[in-house]
Each structure stands twice: as C-alpha cells, then as structure tokens.
Amino acid sequence: MAFEVMEKDLLGRIGRLTTKTGVVETPMLLPVVNPLVQPLTPKTMEIDFDCQAIIANAYLLKKNFGEEVTARGIHDFLGFNRVVMTDSGAYQILVYGDVDVNPMEITQFQEDIGSDIAVILDVPTGWNVPREKAKYTVEETLRRARLTLQSLTRNDILWVGPIQGGNHLDFVAHSAVSIGEMGFQICALGSPTQVMERYLFSVLVDMVLTAKQNTPFEKPLHLFGAGHPFMLSFAVAMGCDLFDSAAYALYARQDKYMTDYGTSRLRIMEYFPCSCDVCRKYTPKDLREMPSRERERLLARHNLSTIFSEIRRIKQAIREGRLWELLELRGRSHPSLLDALKRLQGYRRFLEVHSPSSKGRGVFFFDATGLARPAVLRHQIKLFKWQPPRDYRVLVFLPPSTSKPFHRSREVKRILRSVEDAIEDVDPIHFCVYAAPFGVVPLELDDVYPLSQFEASFPLDAETKDYVIDQVRTYILSGNHGCTSVVLHAEDDAFGEQLIRECEDACSKKGLLFLTSEVTEKTWSKRPVESLVSRISSALKNVNVKDE
C-alpha cells in the first residue's frame, strides 16, 4: 500500500504516502508552481518552508518547455528534489474550453518527465452545468481513465483518478464508484474550484462526502484547487488528504492577505495579525510602498506560511481528537462555513461510522451544530442497545448537576441518600439525567467516556432543547415493559415547562403514571428534593399524588 494512516479524527487522518522520490505526510497542500510566473521558486519552498511536495501543470510544461523538461526530468528542471506532482491541464480546459493535446500524449509526457504523482487528462464538469453536459464529462473522464491505465509503461508513478459530476450528486456518486474500482492509487474530486470561489461550502460538503462515501475509504482523496486556510479543516474533516492550490500566489498578485479565518486586503490593513518572517519585519504600509513585484513576493510568502501553519494546526487537532472543535471555530469565520458545519448534520451517520471512538479528550458543546458530532450519535445508538436495570418500575429524570460524573456530584448524591433514607426498596428505581448534548444519561453509564468529559454552554438553544426533549420522550416510549411511572425533577424555566408537557404526553401515550416534583428556582434545595422523594415514593405505590 502506498498510503498508511497513522492517526484519525472525524474522517480526517494523518497519513504517510509513499512515492518513488520519498514519503510525504498528509494532510498536505502542494503549492502550484508555474515556471513562467513564480513569486516563490521551488527551491525557496523547499528551503524556507520545508515544503514536502509541489505541483506543476503538465500541459503548460509540455507546451512551453516540452523537450527540455523531458531531457532533464521534472525534478531537475524545477530545481526541486522532493516530491513533484503534475496536473494534466484539465483546469485549462475548464477555463479555455479545449486544449490542443490528446489525453494519451499528456499521460506519456508525465511518464517521460518522471512525475511522482500524475493526473490523467480528465474533463472537468464545472459548476451548474446542464445534466447532459455533466453526464458527458463524467463518461468521457471514465473513458480516458480506462485508456490511460491501459497505456501506462511504468509502474512507479502514483496515478490520480478524478471524480467528476459537479453539483449533480448522482453523477458524482457514479463517477466515484467507477474511479474507485479502477487501479488508481489516489482518487480526486474535480472541479470544486468554482464552488469554493462562490463560497458555496455547504455544496462542497455534499460533493466531497458523496465522493467519500463512494470511494474506497483507505485510498487517499485529493481535493483539487482547495487552498484557502480557512476551509482546509473542513476538507480534512471530510476525509480529504491532499490539496493543491495556486491561491497563495494569485491572492498575492491581487494584494490579498490570507488569514486562517478569511481574507484581508492590504489596502485597508494597518496591522498584520501574524508572526511570520514577513509580518514581523514589515508593516502593511511598508508593503504598500514597495514595488509591486517585491510586494507580491512577500505577500505570497506570508500566504503560504499561513496555509502551512493551518495544516500543522489541523494535524495537531487530529492528534488531540479536537478536529470538531477546530471546525466550530472556523465555522464562525464566515456564515458560509457555518452552513458547511450545519450541513454535516445530514451526514452524521457516516461520520459516526468512520470516526475513531475516543481520544479521551473533553467534548466542548457550543450549540446545536455540535449535535452532528459523532460522540452524540454514538451515545444515542449505545443507549438504544443498552439494557437498563432489570425490572425497574419507576423512571426518574434529574437535571444535570453542576459537577460530573453526575452520580458523584453533591446534588445527585444528596437525592440518592434522601431516597435511600425514605424508601426501603430502591431497586425498582431507575435514575437518569437529561443533559445536552447527549440527551438521556443513565446514572449507571455516566462514567463512560465522554458522558462526564464534556462542557456545554448555557442557556441551550432551541434546537438543542428539542433534541434533549426528544431523547427523553424516546427513552420513555421505548422503556421497560414493567415500568409503571415516570417522575420528573424539572427546573423552573421555559425548558422545564416544555419538558413537563412532553413527558406528560409521552406517559399518557404509554399509559404510565407521570409525576413532577415541586418546581422552584432552587432545584437542588431542601423543599424540592423532599417533594421529589415523596413523588418517587408515591410512584412506587403507583398512586397519583392528586389522589392521595
């Protein structure tokens, strides 16, 4: 296998990709170099940025320097001794219509110049094209893919199979299945550039995850044209391992300054929020006063170092199991990225299946977008399969205590003690806590990671409240046959009121007795606790307090 996964978090992974020139660590961004226009030379990238790999356009190389590159080999020609990937020129097709080269010539050329990673000459679908045209691009790309693989004369190059279909997700799925079955070492999602330029990140989520769901999980996935640091964490979290981009240079030419949360314009900047060698040495004003070539070079340096530091931040987040928290942070840098975060909800099942189970780190829950994280669904599934204590007759719901694990908190211990003091046989009582984001947490389980290792922000938003209530309802409705009553210790607020109404409704559907303790502002103080104990006692006797 050319690709070995070392660490995982969500669908993101730190991997080692072996090429004929060397091993590179993913996730990795390959900066696009163009020998005709280059603010930063490949040598600079290697020495100053410790860049592991770069990418050049085979079509432009062939057109402008064909014989020289073939004679010297791509590494010597570019002056870069590490891994070199070549793209076929498909992007030029997207922009200029057609290119005057046939697919087999480009394949042959990439073999001749000794690329480490090479891409077939595919036909990019582009954004929002009619179905007929999208279909053609998919079928023609597949036809070329088969031809290319048949015509290869060396076996030490990693070949990339591009998935097309654009925003026609059924075509993306079909294309992904077909490309995944062929002998490519790397799969790639084509033509997302226009989607990203339009900030349609939720569409990107659909495209990437459709591709990911339909390709072999163990193969690396390349995302073409992704190079803005503020969205890379999303791409990695969705299972993309490789990226290529010229954005660092294109932005620099337009006096655009990249940050990990967006783009600034040099024209209006007074301070640099960065400590790279450029930003330490110069002010925005210094750069504005420079000749444009020099300014472009320095901005390209800053942009590239911002991209690389974001990649390191993503890798560290994967190691710590905190990639979701990074998405929450980046999701707040632009509303369209928040759209993307919200869109992940639709793929929570797929995320749950493929995410590693635990890194032991605490879960930070901010708002309803966090309900999509795998730990939440995992608990829901686990709870569904879990066998509650046998023969419980009374189900008691408590609000979350201030400390965790709940069963060891001062508040819950006090309740348990009071119950034991007042009631002889406590075995038929089953205690659960209703708490965001996990919904229902039986006290028997609250030691299990991460049910005690989380912090939630209060007050909860409406969607999260609905989720918790829904989980409580489901737990009541799917409960033990022997259960006769439900006792709720609710808090004195709108959420408490809503919870009472919904529990009452679920109980009446199931024919259970429903009792609530006295609701006051001080949930854990003496009176409400006494009232709770008395309700539990009534429930055990299956007597409605109103009848007593």
Ligand SMILES: [Zn+2]
């Ligand atoms: Zn900087």
